[in-house]
Amino acid sequence: MSSILEVRGLTTQFSGPKGYVTVVENVSFAMKPGATLAIVGESGSGKSVTAMSLLRVLPEPPARIAAGKVLLSGKDLLQLGEQAMRRVRGRDISMIFQEPMTSLNPVMTIGGQIVEAIREHRELSADEARAEAVALLDRVRIPDAGHRIDDYPHRLSGGMRQRVMIAMALAGRPKILIADEPTTALDVTVQAQILALLARLQSEFGMGILLITHNLGVVAQIAQRVLVMYAGRIVEEAPVRDLFQDPLHPYTEGLLGATPRMYQDAEAGARHRLIDIAGIVPQPDQLPPGCAFAPRCPKAFARCREERPALLPTRDGRQSACFLTQNTAASA
Amino acid sequence: MQGATQGAGRNRIVRFLVRRSAQAGLTLLAIAVLNFVIVHLAPGDAIDVLAGEFGGADAQYLDKLRRSYGLDQPIYVQLFQYLFNVVQLNLGFSFRNNMPVFDLIMTRLPATLLLMVASMLLSFTAGLLLGVFSARRVNTFADDAVSVLALLCYATPLFWFGLMAIVLFTVKLNLLPGNGMYTIGSNLGWFAATLDVARHLVLPACSLALFHMAVYTRLMRASMLEVYGLDYIRTARAKGLSQRRIAFRHVLPNAILPMVTMLGLQVGSLLGGAVLVETVFGWPGLGRLAFDAILQRDHNLLIGILLLGSALVVIANLITDLLYAWLDPRIEVA
Structure with missing residues (x-):
């Protein structure tokens, strides 16, 4: 099946005191219609900037998209003018954000904000749009939607607000929903509800989801393919099952080691100990000359510190940016 | 229900x-x-x-x-x-x-209220528009020009501006009257009389408004820029809204809240400014009455005016609080 969204060589930079700093470098991936692709990585790995670059909602300046193509059904979004881009936002691609508490306008009713999104993209009268907004609130399981529609955001809990954000994102019937850490700010029980809701809406609307998260547990629940990002670059790409069973990149291994698991270690008998990855993600303007992960990598050797490994196919349609996996792939 | x-x-x-x-x-x-x-x-x-x-x-x-x-x-x-x-x-x-004193104040109050309300409306509206204009073109030449203008208005002494305005618009150009509240000795119908007062109002109201317009411009610009950086503006952009709609429907209603606070605070200093403006323009209001009262040690009159000024400020703050509750649904009057 052909891709609905294809990103090629996306590079995003921010201007700093000493010139432009590259925050996302040469990111390429493809999404199939109706599928869920996850981008995982620690804070500062560039995953949110990648997502916002696709919709071009980063403030420019200081941000600039320095290179790459974002092909939506073959049309390069990076070449579109502001007017044309506006018709993409909310209609072809919608986005929900990490902080439901601050992502809604506090002085506008939630109905007003949803109606606004509906009427931006569809030719409906005010009454029709309001009816549609109530229907959308119903679909995201907000109880008593007919009354709730006139509430201001501060009357709603975080989970409810995220549902409102989702309803608003659905207003233009998008083909792709970008969910940037949609459950990070929520209680665990609410997280599960929101994820279940996203999965159900995905099948109802047939939209693709690009899920940005640092939580591998969330990835396991709803994604089919996973991109692992580190310091602005993709270091591994794999189907979700393969990634969990057989991580290729030491960074992915580290992430998995730091994720609580309930079932995988049953045969080991012992309690699974969480192992953290020593050190922190380097600042984008202080990347080491070789592999960006080398200073934290338990398996790093001399070549890692001098030469940067490219992202290369390994096996089963997977990719990895590590000399170790590339050597085994070559010798196997 | x-x-x-x-x-x-x-x-x-x-x-x-x-x-x-x-x-x-x-x-x-x-x-x-x-x-x-x-x-x-x-x-x-x-x-x-x-x-x-x-x-x-x-x-x-x-x-x-x-x-x-x-x-x-x-x-x-x-x-x-x-x-x-x-x-x-x-x-x-x-x-x-x-x-x-009460009767004396009441004969002068309408003139001062007219001057104050006119200059408040003027400074608030102009400051709001300039602030929005500036914030939407941040770091451009137009933005810098507005900032310089605001700084000039901020730094220009009120009485000097008033005198220069009289020199230019009254003496040189003969466009607007520069003294008093109405043309003396004229016998006009209500419409012509209103127009006459309005013509007399222009210079004093503008002089009094100038300083506060500068304050509002800077405040509105800063407030707009702050709101532009907030999460819900990113949401609005991700919805595909136009820049204009984002500025006027999402940024402005949130950015205006500090302006309303300033409006309540402005009333007190406006009364102080009225003393100068009324003296320069011969406006028959409370400000000049207060000025004369000081010179004449007319204590009763002076503290009467001061008390009335305080009452105006208190009332203005009450209105501000109500306005706030109306503008921001998160604030509920209690």
Whole structure:
């Protein structure tokens, strides 16, 4: 099946005191219609900037998209003018954000904000749009939607607000929903509800989801393919099952080691100990000359510190940016 | 259901007003005491000034005058007498103008209110528009130009600007009147009379508005830029809204809240500015009355005006609070 969204060589930079700093470098991936692709990585790995670059909602300046193509059904979004881009936002691609508490306008009713999104993209009268907004609130399981529609955001809990954000994102019937850490700010029980809701809406609307998260547990629940990002670059790409069973990149291994698991270690008998990855993600303007992960990598050797490994196919349609996996792939 | 919530809202507002009015009453009483004490700390009284104007008078006559006006009483007796009167809205008698202070103030109040309201509307609207204009073009030449303009208006002394405006628009260009509130000796219909007052209002209102326009411009620009950086503006952009709609529907209604606070604070300093403007433009308002009252040691009149000024500020703050609750649904009056 052909891709609905294809990103090629996306590079995003921010201007700093000493010139432009590259925050996302040469990111390429493809999404199939109706599928869920996850981008995982620690804070500062560039995953949110990648997502916002696709919709071009980063403030420019200081941000600039320095290179790459974002092909939506073959049309390069990076070449579109502001007017044309506006018709993409909310209609072809919608986005929900990490902080439901601050992502809604506090002085506008939630109905007003949803109606606004509906009427931006569809030719409906005010009454029709309001009816549609109530229907959308119903679909995201907000109880008593007919009354709730006139509430201001501060009357709603975080989970409810995220549902409102989702309803608003659905207003233009998008083909792709970008969910940037949609459950990070929520209680665990609410997280599960929101994820279940996203999965159900995905099948109802047939939209693709690009899920940005640092939580591998969330990835396991709803994604089919996973991109692992580190310091602005993709270091591994794999189907979700393969990634969990057989991580290729030491960074992915580290992430998995730091994720609580309930079932995988049953045969080991012992309690699974969480192992953290020593050190922190380097600042984008202080990347080491070789592999960006080398200073934290338990398996790093001399070549890692001098030469940067490219992202290369390994096996089963997977990719990895590590000399170790590339050597085994070559010798196997 | 809807009616019930509306009724509850009205009740809440009535309760709020009652409680705040009681607070305001106490505040004003305290201000009356302070005003009285401060004014009486200054040396000299109305009789001294009168004596000076007569070119001297014998001490016995002055004592007699003091006795007849009650100025020979100890300060605290005068204070209690004054407060007792104030509570009954009796602000005393202006011996200089030979008129009850309350009546005197009421004859001058409309002119000052007109000047204040006009210049508030002007400065608020102009500052708002310039701030929005500037914020939407941040770091461009237009933005810098507005900033320089605002700085100039901020730094220009009020009286100097007033005088220069008279020189330019009245003396050189002969476009607008530069003195008084209406053309003396004219007998006009109500429409022509209104127009006449409006023409007289332009220069003093603009002079008085200038400084505050600068304050509003800078405040609105900063406030807009702050809101532009917030999460819900990113949401609005991700929805595909136009820049114009984002600016006016999402940024502006949130950015205007600090402006409303400033509006309440402005009333007090506007009254101070009115003294200058009314003096320069011969506007027959309270400001000039206050100025004359100081020179003439007309204590009753002066503290009467000060008290009225305080009342205006208190009322303005009450209105500000209500306005705030109306603009921001998160604030509920209580």
